[in-house]
Amino acid sequence: MPADFRAQLPALANKTYFNYGGQGPLPSSSLEAITAAWCTIQELGPFTGEVWPFVEQTSSxxxxxxxxxxxxxxxxxAFSENVTSGCVLPLWGLPWQAGDELLISDCEHPGVVAACRELAHRQGLVLTTLPVADLLGTADDTNKQVLQRLDRQLSPATRLVVLSHLLWNTGQVMPIAAVAGQLSSHPKQPWLLVDGAQSLGAIPIEAAAAAADIYGCTGHKWCCGPEGLGAVALSERVVREARPTLIGWRSLSHEASGQSEFHTDSRRFEVATSCIPLCAGLEQSLHLLEAEGTAEERLALIQQRSGYLWQGLQANPRARTLLEVPPPAGLVSFEISGEDPEMVVKRLGEQGIWLRSLDDPHCLRACTHITTTEAEIDQLLGALQAF
Structure with a gap:
């Protein structure tokens, strides 16, 4: 039951929390797993022949x-520290030619957008936009519109498409596998980079991650793992065509006085020393989520809670949800007429209710997870009604 998972989240004991899309609370047993791994490493090593089998087993x-x-x-x-590094390191290693076009959706996170802009500046690339921010209706209509707009925006020079799986601002889900299929028929078969920051732990990702060329995720949001650890799935052609960009000993197949070759798989985009105990913490968080049901079953719970919040906001005459239909996942973005989002966040925080504001669009965002209760949602709705 979700109550069992919730009982392991001390962060929820003294607050009403709606910021899972920023950072999920860490379960007590995950923190204990991190601590236990630290202790084991110190007892065996930290740099001895006996410690390396434990390190390899934990990461593998x-x-x-x-x-x-x-x-x-x-x-x-490949492991990464976060979504941005997971996406950007292989992206910058791809074989670019001056004049190549990067087609970027208008709902991408500033971190990835900034990296694409700098890449374009250095390589003489062209940036174009795929509009998806206004797609606020049903899944069927959204999927149809995305593919139609993609067809219109693609050009002979398009070499990369950047599109998040679950949009961090509007909360809409993008048809990643269908987009990948459409790109496969393009003469240049553009690479597809997917920011999965909001998707891992929130929605099933297998079909999308398997279809994308670069699919970056983090463990510290919806998976409720520790910050500082993420992963990126790379297609076979990216592994084959991209060169490492930020290089360290973990990029190499072995250490041999600089004579070693890079790994032939995705590990070539890993860099150097990282915090192994974080792997133990994320491993435990994944087990806890799996104990609550399949990815589809967990999504159904998330949708139940986000739908309850969405419906409650419809009853507030001053509230306007961005999505015109109940959310497909756990992100609920909305506005309160006449209220500055940052001030709303501050005033709610003074009541122990935590959500966040967004800059573009300038609005509020609340996140519901399997641990969110109807009583908490009622508390938020009541506080908003009081405004």
């Missing part, structure tokens, strides 16, 4: 586990 176990969530073989998965 998580790689295999995440590969199952991503729906890809483990050799296509």
């Amino acid at each position: 176990q998580l790689r295999q586990h995440l590969a199952g969530w991503f729906g890809v073989p483990a050799h296509r998965l």
